[in-house]
Structure formats: structure tokens, C-alpha cells
Amino acid sequence: MNGIEKVYQFLDEASIYYLATIEGDKPRVRPFGTILLHNGKLYIQTGKIKPVSKQIALNPKVEICAFKNGQWLRVAGELVNDDNREVKVAMLEKMPSLKPLYNPDDGNMQMLYFKNATATFSSFTEPSQTINF
Numbered sequence: 001m002n003g004i005e006k007v008y009q010f011l012d013e014a015s016i017y018y019l020a021t022i023e024g025d026k027p028r029v030r031p032f033g034t035i036l037l038h039n040g041k042l043y044i045q046t047g048k049i050k051p052v053s054k055q056i057a058l059n060p061k062v063e064i065c066a067f068k069n070g071q072w073l074r075v076a077g078e079l080v081n082d083d084n085r086e087v088k089v090a091m092l093e094k095m096p097s098l099k100p101l102y103n104p105d106d107g108n109m110q111m112l113y114f115k116n117a118t119a120t121f122s123s124f125t126e127p128s129q130t131i132n133f
């Protein structure tokens with residue numbers, strides 16, 4: 001398994017991660033669950049009408065954090081909007097529970113992928129491991 005696949009697997013198994021954005025000079029954080037590895041890119045999903053989306057549009061630097069089995073993962077990087085329809089379809093196929101809320105042509109569904117990302121796995125017992133993608 002390569003680095004980005006390890007990051008994807010951890011986030012998928014953790015089910016929930018917390019996404020921090022910046023609004024002006026304030027941090028904002030909320031729970032997220034959408035995660036997709038597609039064509040070698042790590043995607044999350046949101047709605048363009050949400051404050052989180054507007055914050056990312058103004059400042060794409062974010063960090064996410066998830067915890068699972070005594071290990072935690074932080075991924076810091078920039079999010080890039082991807083309006084490719086095929087990526088939206090792949091997200092809805094992976095997480096069908098999104099289907100009542102979003103469709104690829106609703107003008108709201110948003111896919112964002114990480115660039116210039118640094119992922120760090122940490123625990124109290126093992127040295128940290130860093131992966132860049």
C-alpha cells in the first residue's frame with residue numbers, strides 16, 4: 001500500500017474526521033465523514049452553500065484530524081475544487097447515504113482534493129510517520 005492509500009484507509013476506517021478551516025483570524029472545525037481515493041487523489045465532499053465551502057474558497061489551507069485504535073492522523077494541506085462529474089458520481093456510489101442530499105448536477109455538491117498535503121500518523125507508543133502527497 002502506498003502512502004496516500006494508507007491515509008485513505010485510515011480515514012475510511014475511522015469513519016469520522018474533523019475538518020478545520022480558517023475564517024478571517026478564527027479557526028472553525030466540524031465533523032466530516034466523506035472520503036474518496038480517486039485517480040490517485042484524496043477527496044472530501046461538501047455542499048457549496050455551506051460556510052465551510054465559502055471558507056475554503058477564500059483560504060484553501062485546511063487540516064483534518066481523525067483518531068482510531070490509539071493512533072491519530074493529521075492531514076494538513078490545500079483543498080482544490082474539482083467539478084468533474086465522474087468524481088461526484090464515484091463519491092455517491094461509494095457513500096449512497098449521500099444520494100438523498102446531493103446529486104452531481106445540483107450545483108451544490110462539491111468535491112475537493114488535497115494538494116501539497118502532509119499526513120502525520122502519531123501515537124503515544126510509536127514514532128510519528130509522515131507522508132507527503
Ligand SMILES: Cc1cc2nc3c(=O)[nH]c(=O)nc-3n(C[C@H](O)[C@H](O)[C@H](O)COP(=O)(O)O)c2cc1C
Nearest residue numbers: 016028030031032033034045046047050051052053
Ligand atoms: C458524523 C458526521 C459526518 C459529517 N460528514 C460531512 C461531510 O462529509 N461533508 C459535509 O459537508 N458535512 C458533513 N457533516 C455535516 C457538517 O459537520 C455540518 O454541515 C457542519 O455544520 C458544516 O460546517 P459549517 O457549518 O462550518 O459549514 C457531517 C456531520 C456529522 C455529524
